[in-house]
Amino acid sequence: MARKFDPDLSETRRKQILAATARCVLRKGFHQTSMQDICAEAAMSPGGVYRYFEGKEAIIVAMAEEERRDNQEIIDELKQTKDPVGSLRVIFFELLKFFADESHGRLALELHAEGARNKNVWDLLARNERELKEALIAALDRGQKARKITPDLPSPALAQVMLAMIDGLCARAILDPDYKPVALASAIDAFVVGLLQPRA
Numbered sequence: 001m002a003r004k005f006d007p008d009l010s011e012t013r014r015k016q017i018l019a020a021t022a023r024c025v026l027r028k029g030f031h032q033t034s035m036q037d038i039c040a041e042a043a044m045s046p047g048g049v050y051r052y053f054e055g056k057e058a059i060i061v062a063m064a065e066e067e068r069r070d071n072q073e074i075i076d077e078l079k080q081t082k083d084p085v086g087s088l089r090v091i092f093f094e095l096l097k098f099f100a101d102e103s104h105g106r107l108a109l110e111l112h113a114e115g116a117r118n119k120n121v122w123d124l125l126a127r128n129e130r131e132l133k134e135a136l137i138a139a140l141d142r143g144q145k146a147r148k149i150t151p152d153l154p155s156p157a158l159a160q161v162m163l164a165m166i167d168g169l170c171a172r173a174i175l176d177p178d179y180k181p182v183a184l185a186s187a188i189d190a191f192v193v194g195l196l197q198p199r200a
Helices: 009-034 035-042 046-050 056-080 084-101 102-117 119-145 155-175 181-196
Strands: none
Touching: 009 035, 009 056, 009 102, 035 056, 035 155, 046 155, 056 084, 056 102, 056 119, 084 102, 084 155, 084 181, 102 119, 102 155, 119 155, 155 181
């Protein structure tokens, strides 16, 4: 009798493989990580892994899709908020906590480095960036129309500065061994408010 498809088990196995790949990549990089490495790290047979992914590139693409899911929480908040400044303050605080684990930043950099060599991955990462930037610009536009955000600076420029801040927080968490992102929460909060608040 054929075994019934279990969507919960399928998702669990898929996440198991992605998590195993992430650990391998943090040790060896995408290029040096083999399917054999991934199978061993996931404690699964090659057949078990290939049941969910056709190969390493399919796993890398899935990791880029996971980044999109992470971004979606931010995008949803930006689309729904009636207080863009308040939401952005919360978003930056959550990102600070996220980057407190430098492995998150290292994995993001590895993924983008792989994107520079792989057009399929790059296209997905570019889409992720575009969707986040568009949602951020729209939220800033609403804030400017409601006179909660300075109209003196165009929303696309404000969005680019804020995205650059996120990239910088990610990079500093990797480059500086003394970097403690959460300890900077008050400074980042003051910067965000100072950048966005209407001028007197």
